[in-house]
Amino acid sequence: EPEVTQTPSHQVTQMGQEVILRCVPISNHLYFYWYRQILGQKVEFLVSFYNNEISEKSEIFDDQFSVERPDGSNFTLKIRSTKLEDSAMYFCASSPDRGFTDTQYFGPGTRLTVL
Amino acid sequence: AQSVAQPEDQVNVAEGNPLTVKCTYSVSGNPYLFWYVQYPNRGLQFLLKYITGDNLVKGSYGFEAEFNKSQTSFHLKKPSALVSDSALYFCAVRDRRGGGNMLTFGGGTRLMVKP
Numbered sequence: 565e566p567e568v569t570q571t572p573s574h575q576v577t578q579m580g581q582e583v584i585l586r587c588v589p590i591s592n593h594l595y596f597y598w599y600r601q602i603l604g605q606k607v608e609f610l611v612s613f614y615n616n617e618i619s620e621k622s623e624i625f626d627d628q629f630s631v632e633r634p635d636g637s638n639f640t641l642k643i644r645s646t647k648l649e650d651s652a653m654y655f656c657a658s659s660p661d662r663g664f665t666d667t668q669y670f671g672p673g674t675r676l677t678v679l
Numbered sequence: 680a681q682s683v684a685q686p687e688d689q690v691n692v693a694e695g696n697p698l699t700v701k702c703t704y705s706v707s708g709n710p711y712l713f714w715y716v717q718y719p720n721r722g723l724q725f726l727l728k729y730i731t732g733d734n735l736v737k738g739s740y741g742f743e744a745e746f747n748k749s750q751t752s753f754h755l756k757k758p759s760a761l762v763s764d765s766a767l768y769f770c771a772v773r774d775r776r777g778g779g780n781m782l783t784f785g786g787g788t789r790l791m792v793k794p
Contacts, residue, residue: 599782606786607784664773665711667725670723670725
C-alpha cells in the first residue's frame with residue numbers, strides 16, 4: 565500500500581539555523597499539506613499546496629516558513645531561522661485531489677528539536 | 680471557526696469489552712468528520728470518515744463511528760477491544776462551508792486496552 569514518507573525522522577538544529585524537512589507524497593496525489601504537533605498539544609495545520617502554489621496557510625505559517633515541490637516527487641518545508649518554539653513533530657500529508665471528501669494520508673513525521 | 684473536542688485524555692478498557700472514544704465538534708456548516716490513529720513512532724493512520732448518508736460509518740480494524748447531528752458528536756466505537764488497539768486516537772473535522780481543505784484536530788485520546 566502506498567505511503568507518505570518523510571526524512572529525516574529526527575532533526576536536531578541550533579536556534580537560528582535553517583532546516584529543510586522532506587516528504588515524498590503518495591505518487592498520484594495532487595494536494596499536499598504540512599501539519600505540526602508541539603509536544604502535548606494538538607495537531608495544527610500549517611499549509612496546503614496545490615498546482616505548485618500555496619492553497620491555504622495558517623497564522624503559524626509566517627515568513628520564516630516556505631514550501632516547495634522541487635521535482636516530481638518531493639515536497640519540502642523550509643524554516644529559515646529556527647526558534648526554540650519551532651520544536652515539534654512535523655507531519656506531511658497528501659490527498660488524491662482537492663475535493664473536500666478526500667482523505668488526507670499522513671507520513672510518520674519528523675521530530676524537530678531546536679536547541 | 681471549526682473546532683473539535685475530545686473530552687477524555689485517556690480511556691481504559693479490558694480486552695474483549697466494547698470501547699467508545701468520544702468526539703464532539705463545532706462548525707458553521709455541515710461537517711466532514713475523520714478519525715485517525717497514531718501508534719508509537721508512526722504517523723497518523725486513517726481509520727474512517729463521515730461525509731454524508733448513513734450515520735453509522737464502518738472503518739478499518741473493526742472500528743465504527745456514529746455521526747449524531749443533534750448532539751454534534753462523532754464517537755468512535757468497537758464492539759470488542761484488542762490489546763493491539765492501544766494507541767492515540769484523533770478526531771478531526773473539516774467544514775464544508777467556507778472552503779479550505781485543512782483539518783482541525785482534537786487533542787487526542789489515549790486508549791489503553793488491558794489483557
